[in-house]
Amino acid sequence: MFKEKVSSLLNKALEEYPSLFLIDFMVGGDNAIRVVLDGDEGVDLQDCMNISRAIEHNLDREEEDFALEVTSAGAASPLQLPRQYKKNVGRKLKVRTGEGELEGNLVEATEDNITLEWKAREPKPVGKGKITVQKKQDIPFSEIQEAKVILKF
Template sequence: MEFKEKITALLEEFLSQRTDLFLLDLKISAADDVTVVLDGDQGVTLQDCLDASRAVEFNMDREAHDFSLQVMSAGLSEPLTMPRQFKKNIGRDLKVLLQDDKEIEGELQAVSDEGIALLLRYRKPKEVGKGKVDVEETLEIRYSEIKKATVVVKF
């Protein structure tokens, strides 16, 4: 079995036992530096990263193939790339960059297999008279329209 296939198989076996976790990225450099990025429905703990690391490292023969292994969770500033990541962030504010480079910020209301629904809140001028009115509207966005989506961090 090839090195990358062996790593992938070990991760899949680990993740089949931990259905709350999922693989976001697996990178193997030319120097055999392995980087695994995990996410989870309730987040990823340090123990989760250690468990995944052990599942791979303890089942590989370092004498046969020398490598380095780094297992990490997706950072808060990392873009959302999978529908499962969007689902766990329902109720949070997202900043979404569309394919046409238009940027939208709103509260994530719903997630489907096709896309997301954002609740937009803004003020617009009154139709008659002076002043502005508060407006709330729901905007549905297909995944294919999203170039990048990140969670807005508020302090």
Template sequence: MEFKKRIEELLNEFLVTREDLFLVDLKISAGDDITVILDGDHGVTLQDCLDASRAIEFNMDREEHDFSLQVMSAGLSEPLSAPRQFRKNIGRDIEVMLNDASEIEGELAKVDDEKITLILRYRKPKDIGKGKVDVEEEKEIPYSEIKKALVVIKF
């Protein structure tokens, strides 16, 4: 069996036993350095990473194929990519870079399988008279228009 397919198979077998976890990315370099990035509906613990690592490593023969393995959680600096990742961040502010190079920042309000909905809050000049008025609007963004989405970290 091809090396990459065997790794994917072992990883999928592990994820079937842990429905709260899901794969964000799997990279295998030319030198057989394996990087697995996991996320979870309720976060990912160190034990989750160890369990995933063991599920792969204990079922591979290093005599047959030498490799290095790194299993990690998707950190806050990692872009959101799957609807499941967006769902777990509902209520947080996110910054979305669109395919046309524009950027939008707002509170993630809704998520479905085709799009996300942001609540945009900003101030704009009054139609009549001086001063500004607070505006709140919803904007739907299909996944196909999203180039990159990141959680905004506030201190």
């Protein structure tokens, strides 16, 4: 019952902030509520506070004691939803599939797959030496085991 009430408050709060979306939500033992958000334009502290307040101010600690944590998906967290890929178009990803790992620039993200582009050194078709070729591959979401944005410092 408590989880349903929190879930309803969370969904109502997210409707007010359409650029935010839910990555993870759980209510553990001792009513420890954990909410992980992401956003089309990122998530800042104010976003976390807004969602936190929308939940906290509508629960009564006299009725039920709880702990509440609202965080953003970390920069190093694996991407989980198609919406997260869309906001990262143009960035470099490391993608692991059953066939191995690929690194490339995310050039497109649809509801079903992503498209990566990268340059590779390959032997010349004729003669000695190598040439740089542009590679491109579509990867269905169903084949992605893990994908992370490669952070540049």
